[in-house]
Amino acid sequence: MRRIVxxxxxxxxxYFATADxxxxxxxxxxxxxxxxGEAVPGSDNMILFGRRTYDMFESFWPHVVxxxxxxxxxxxxxxxxxxxxxxxxxxxxxxxxxxxRTRKGVTWKNxxxxxxxxxxxxxxxxxxxxxxxxxxxxxxxxxxxxxYQFIAGPLLLGCGxxxxxxxxxxxxxxxxxxxPYPSGNVMLRYARAK
Amino acid sequence: MRRIVxxxxxxxxxYFATADxxxxxxxxxxxxxxxxGEAVPGSDNMILFGRRTYDMFESFWPHVVxxxxxxxxxxxxxxxxxxxxxxxxxxxxxxxxxxxRTRKGVTWKNxxxxxxxxxxxxxxxxxxxxxxxxxxxxxxxxxxxxxYQFIAGPLLLGCGxxxxxxxxxxxxxxxxxxxPYPSGNVMLRYARAK
Numbered sequence: 001m002r003r004i005v006x007x008x009x010x011x012x013x014x015y016f017a018t019a020d021x022x023x024x025x026x027x028x029x030x031x032x033x034x035x036x037g038e039a040v041p042g043s044d045n046m047i048l049f050g051r052r053t054y055d056m057f058e059s060f061w062p063h064v065v066x067x068x069x070x071x072x073x074x075x076x077x078x079x080x081x082x083x084x085x086x087x088x089x090x091x092x093x094x095x096x097x098x099x100x101r102t103r104k105g106v107t108w109k110n111x112x113x114x115x116x117x118x119x120x121x122x123x124x125x126x127x128x129x130x131x132x133x134x135x136x137x138x139x140x141x142x143x144x145x146x147x148y149q150f151i152a153g154p155l156l157l158g159c160g161x162x163x164x165x166x167x168x169x170x171x172x173x174x175x176x177x178x179x180p181y182p183s184g185n186v187m188l189r190y191a192r193a194k
Numbered sequence: 195m196r197r198i199v200x201x202x203x204x205x206x207x208x209y210f211a212t213a214d215x216x217x218x219x220x221x222x223x224x225x226x227x228x229x230x231g232e233a234v235p236g237s238d239n240m241i242l243f244g245r246r247t248y249d250m251f252e253s254f255w256p257h258v259v260x261x262x263x264x265x266x267x268x269x270x271x272x273x274x275x276x277x278x279x280x281x282x283x284x285x286x287x288x289x290x291x292x293x294x295r296t297r298k299g300v301t302w303k304n305x306x307x308x309x310x311x312x313x314x315x316x317x318x319x320x321x322x323x324x325x326x327x328x329x330x331x332x333x334x335x336x337x338x339x340x341x342y343q344f345i346a347g348p349l350l351l352g353c354g355x356x357x358x359x360x361x362x363x364x365x366x367x368x369x370x371x372x373x374p375y376p377s378g379n380v381m382l383r384y385a386r387a388k
Contacts, residue, residue, distance in 0.1 A: 012342065012367055012384055013358045014208015025364055140350060148206065148350070154369045154384060156334060156342070158361025164207045167352025170219055173206055175348045175378040184369040186382060190206055190348060
């Protein structure tokens with residue numbers, strides 16, 4: 001069985017997105033970016049997306065490629081760091097599965113719309129899910145997410161959207177790691193308790 | 195100037211309260227309870243409360259006193275741990291200030307309703323605020339909270355209430371401490387960046 005891992009940037013006050021979905025609040029950290037860049041690229045990597053997060057990622061990541069010097073870098077406008085470019089290779093090569101009732105098609109490389117597939121039963125590496133609150137809530141409710149990775153940033157958003165909603169029962173977790181970074185970000189990594 | 199310190203239990207998914215305000219989800223931890231018990235008691239300790247959190251605390255803490263063997267202990271029903279009793283002495287002796295438009299009076303020892311006092315300008319120890327989302331949001335908006343202490347528990351609530359809402363601007367913080375406890379709780383301590 002493939003594991004499903006949820007990865008999220010969150011604020012200290014527990015929000016994972018502003019009301020308008022911008023990511024300008026993320027506190028940059030090359031050490032954390034490296035974690036993404038060190039992953040082995042390939043289409044065997046799979047990412048699950050809700051439609052809203054997919055829209056946001058589709059408008060950004062196709063422009064982050066090794067040989068595209070003009071694409072936007074949110075961490076340093078005007079140039080792309082090696083860490084961001086490595087992450088770009090990883091995410092562009094990965095298989096992207098989009099849950100959507102409204103989308104008719106997808107244009108980003110290696111993307112497909114989900115109809116009715118038993119993803120966890122396919123062999124392969126961990127399946128990632130970024131943001132995608134509605135999908136993450138449904139998967140959480142059904143006990144399908146194996147690991148939650150939250151990077152808590154040193155800031156208060158003060159309003160915004162929570163990652164999970166409408167999950168009817170509390171889910172117990174085991175803390176795997178609590179690691180502070182010099183930037184003030186803290187990685188909190190949990191496994192779903194069996 | 196007195197500092198204002200916000201202390202909150204939160205879930206890994208960023209909620210500080212369930213929809214009905216119960217605290218049954220808190221993961222007990224004697225080491226963390228000790229932090230409260232080690233504080234010096236006295237009326238010079240001041241706690242700020244929104245009306246809802248005050249209601250909840252007023253129905254519980256007056257029953258937690260050294261010589262009351264029958265009072266409820268949420269961590270071990272039927273008995274009161276020494277840590278809980280020490281916390282009870284501290285909180286019952288402290289001065290409690292309640293912000294409320296609807297309350298006509300207060301019955302819990304050392305409590306008073308707030309009219310219009312410049313609390314930070316009075317001399318004394320740190321002023322604490324537990325939960326009290328509406329008050330915490332207003333104080334945050336006006337830059338009046340000096341330190342935020344979040345104890346992130348190893349669980350997902352899946353739905354509930356966020357501590358802050360309606361704060362119009364992002365607030366930058368400095369990470370002071372990220373300390374994991376054997377129970378899986380993690381203390382995240384932040385100062386408001388100046």
